[in-house]
Amino acid sequence: MIGPLRAIWLLVRLRLLRLWNVAGNVGRSKPKGPGRGATAGKGRGRWVLTVTMALLMTAAFTNMSRQIVLNLHCELAPVTACGGAAQPYDALGVAAGELAKTPFTTALMTGLTLHVALLWLASLLVPLGSRDLGHADWDLEWLVTLPVPRATLLWARVLERTVTNSTGILMLWPACLVLAWYGGLRWWAVPAATAATFALLAPSALARTVADTGLRLSLAPSQLRNLQAAVSVAAMPLVYVTISLSLPGDGIAVGWARAFPSWTLWTPPGLVVQWLDGASAFAPALLAFEVALLLVGGIALLRRQLANGVVAAGSRESGRARATASAPALAPLCILPGTPLQRRELRLLARDRNFLVQSLLIPIIIVASQLFFAGTLRDTTQLGSDPRLLASIAFGLGSYVLVLSAFQTINTEGQALWLLYTFPHPLARMLKEKAQLWAALALLYPAAVFGVGLWYGTRIDTQLLVLVAQVAAGMPIFALIAVALGVWASDPLAPEPATRLRPTYVYLYMVLASLYGYGLYTQAWAHRLAVVVLVAMLALALWQKARDELPFLLDPTAAPPRRVSAADGMAAAVMFFAVQALVFAVLRDGDGPPVLRDMALAFTIAGAVVYGLARLLFWRTGTTGVPALLQGGADVKQALAWGVGCALPAIAIGLAWMTALRHFGVALPAVDVDGRIAWLVALASVAAPVFEEFIFRGLIFNGLRRSMALLPAVLASAAVFAVIHPPLAMLPVFALGCAAAWAFVRGGGLLAAMLTHALYNIAMMAVQAG
Template structure:
């Protein structure tokens, strides 16, 4: 049989890589294979994980497009010789003026140079991020078996460059949105999408060639130990470039705009500059761009041929590259035996050490330096919010690079943890505690520096310090719990052992906690802390259910009601309620009580129906019932638990009246709607979510008092600030009624009697 021609061979190798990535994606996110003649594979765990990746991919694409738009408009305002942007006081108004000025006009020479810098930085990121991946330090190298194919070496090299061009997801995510925005404002409008795709792929081709040249030369000349150190250095170098690019979107701040203004004109003749010129409508630039890229690829393939002239296996690539020295006596380290083991492993793995403890400093420092967020150290002492955000940002970033990897770092040796004389849950708690302590060192250092530079130690500073100190263990628990779901230590491919969408979810939750540090409203601060602490408990419960089945690719934990179900149901309830209200409200005048009641009832009914449908289809155990053990006992428990709640509510109202605080009641002349909302709809649907799902789920993992306190706290923070304390007592009483009667009826009665009593007193 004759070997295929060069074009077909290249196509087959690229297709093989794409199918391999598609199969890996299917194994990661639970994609079912198509039916065929081959035998059925062993069924895997059924997890609907495709929703989160799709949502996160869309959100990231929108975010990058928005950032690229801000960069282009800001560059125009800052660099264009003639512009009216300076007359606008606010940045969004200046961007609106810039968009109007760019409509139907070619880019100025100054803007072209600034955009060339922007695209060049993105191109460098598209090169360094894949080059700094774990694949560089991986012992196995697929080129070693590819050269055994009956194909010329040149054909294999062209296939390698092409496959790395079309599979560079990081590069496409960086370059494609930027090219879309440039083409859109250059006047291409909806033709911007195909033009940007072609432009991004054109730039990714020399990036793939440079990556192949570098990693091939490194593998043939350096041992694995040095490759791991170099990979850590490359990953560190890529971070400042990302924040340097982001700083271009900030008007009048950072040093990147100065670089953009001084960027030399000859860079317009490089591939990034030619891409900008081509998208701006310069026709001859496309031919010159194609010629440059082709020349670079041909020269690169020729150089690769020289690199591989002596074969693909160097004498040093399989060696440790270190001299054997006498073992030093082990140091006495603090903590439990498992925590001491983690510290020793961290000290030996330089790559993990750099990524866990050094990269957070590089990331936060680059963000502050290039964006101008921190002009000098004295600013730390004058801005407590900046101090808190830096402190928590460093700590949370340490956790995402360390605690999040707790399961992943065990690798194929995960099974050994099951042989230890402790439960896996306890060992993960010990690891989470260790990483929380290490991560807390960064906020402590930041606050020490802030106080040394003049920060005034007052109640506000102490409050933010406590909030940061509380957030680190909360996010250590969240990171370890999400890591159980996000990591697959049994995966053969290193880059598939972590599902990146869960990292993005973690970062979104961390940004929500950051909002709680920046807001001045204490109810919002309290709500953020309580909700994320409850979410940490809920995620930990789900992770604990999963732990006994980590080593089995086919088994999954039995379906049970979990606290995470209640958190998701609460989010769905408020989202549907907002949609229903906007659909019912005509937008004229204040909101009507009837619209609020109908929206509440519609959202509650839809949430209840969906939850019961999901539980029925999944065969979930522990679904809350209305009554269990008789109606009369349930009514008795409901009335008995309502009395202390009503007493606490009346005492609180009396205290407010003594303090001169008025508690408004929005009746709007429709007492019936208010009674229906407070005494019928609210008890029915809120008790199903907060007692039937959240408290009932927490009860599987916690004792009675902690479960009562946690569920009541979540219930309280969703109410107005003046009502938080009595509502917390109500949450404890309704939870106790549910616990004693084992049904929702008692909790509903307690809730309805409390609301009715409070409403009667107020009216």
């Protein structure tokens, strides 16, 4: 028999290797020997999104923890100059300067103890509520057969859950890092924060193991699922209480921090605060003693719980029998609305109490917690006076319903997913039916919110009607996004339900929802339109990629062959504008108006970078369908003829639009040709047509043509092309986008579309210069 330390190391290493495999084996070398000829490896490139989202979330939590420390200092310190700041957020700079000179006060340390304690509770409840407590613990039942003492197995389980609690690390490590930095440790803050984080996560792992391992032997599966539902409901407000501590002003959570008892400084969260601030030389030793005492006592409790074995006799079968016998009589499927698949989904939703609570109740708790603890909604009469707040609440509820329901479409099928492949309908069609169902259910929440707003006196005007239309359009858009992202987020082959969902895509969904929420609050109509069009286009692009992935979901090694898609075009467009902004910021000198030469250089450099990277990526991955100047047997004469022919109606519409604007007294920007005409001609006739046509016609339009009819693809690509231009130019640019797409189709490649674009730009420039 091997020693206990080596056994613990081997078991923890086994768990880490399993998580590594689930994550996609970042950087894994390609196996030697013949492979599958038509497909690439599954999961290629997913690590880029995972790493990007992890860095973004770490940065967000670090910034939040910084604001919490500084805000609590301003509110709790007995002497501070924060009150003399002109703006609330200016006080944070004052607080940072004061903390750099003085240690934490006792009141501040007590408030920070509440902050760390809330994060610790979240690190326990969020993972606990995300797994099915009623699910049989096959992992432990298999490990207990090894020639290793049961106590060693329990120590190994607590240790591996300590180091693999990604939620806890994401929440606690940035907070400890900020505390150590402002506590004076500076560059020693990283190792100190890491040690403090794992010291707190060890008791969290122990409590989680006691709950999901020990309680499984004493509670029925139905009781465990009720417990899980309660844990899920309790976990959400904790996060928003913590976030509210970062908001300026004496809010509810700050009042709790002020009244938090001082004896909590001697609990593990309080000792972490004292240690990182250097307030007590004995704090690290006392923290280690308390954590060790908790672990030893917890392992003893677990050994007592498992004294009679790790399997409750007949619990699975009897639990299933009890659940079947006590299931309430539900309405026959035939009287429920929708398609047969949608009626099945409604029936399963009514049976699954956990999923029902998760998808329909938790969104209300999340949004209510945000409004209550952030102080955004002071009283219900505010719903009648602030239509943008009303729309934000409505969209927030609907979007949370979708991320907790439609996002789980593949995941909830579990091991029965293969049955959907046997139905006499394409899987994409069935997923679309589910998306339609969840969009309809999610729409009920905005309808109720707007109804409450009308009850409290919201005035029906143009602004309200536009907001209602935006929210209503957002539900089907985000239902499609949720289902599409859920295809990549779910791993139906994962042995454990808790590992079947990749959280990276949940964060991506929330980022997109935040972008749409910005479109509800902005006053500029052009920005609102741009957000709706871009997010809708992104939904179509993601759905196309998801459809490509569906035939390979149950294949552990194969992935769809690489083809140009609309998602490639959207990614290229985002990179194009990001690089353009970065280059322009480097080139710009001073704070005056932008120089045309700098704009032209930034545009040209960004276009060249994106064009080169896209071509390189397509070549390296063997992507098919890459756009070319001439394709499909077209010749130069045909391309030139269609390029000129399609430019004429676009130019006519542009000239008519400019004439109408001048007639109504709208001032148009004049083109100054003095010494800079060469830059302008190069930008308008060469750079813009080459790079923009490659992105918007070659990638976006060409990608949409794989899954859409010609006319919808033309309109969708032209709409995206239009909304990235100034508001006054959107209508004629939309016409140009339609003309260039038609030239691309009829002229047989990018050459015709580029010529259409170049002639239009030169004509508009000539008119403005004249």
